[in-house]
Amino acid sequence: MATVPVDCRYCQSASIYKHGYARSGEPRYRCRDCQRSFQLYYHNVGNRDGIPEKIVEMAINGSGVRDTSRVL
Structure with missing residues (x-):
């Protein structure tokens, strides 16, 4: 093993x-x-390394939820 x-x-x-x-x-x-x-x-992509930071950055720059999900 x-x-x-x-x-x-x-x-x-x-x-x-x-x-x-x-x-x-x-x-x-x-x-x-x-x-x-x-x-x-992780099976959920949102928990992988670096993704939460990208989500926060996109939210600060004015991207919506649908735009964020389409890009990531």
């Missing part, structure tokens, strides 16, 4: 433990240092 090294996406700590499963079936992980939970892979 192969193991995947997992680091915290928020504080880059290596002290991670499994924290159950999401509704999509993907395993969730929790950091012992910053106490935040996360998944390695």
Whole structure:
């Protein structure tokens, strides 16, 4: 069985433990240092790295919800 090294996406700590499963079936992980939970892979595109910042930037620039969804 192969193991995947997992680091915290928020504080880059290596002290991670499994924290159950999401509704999509993907395993969730929790950091012992910053106490935040996360998944390695998200099915929802809005949760991926960098997308929330793009959404906020487009909202500040006056883009509507439909325009934002069409672009992203």
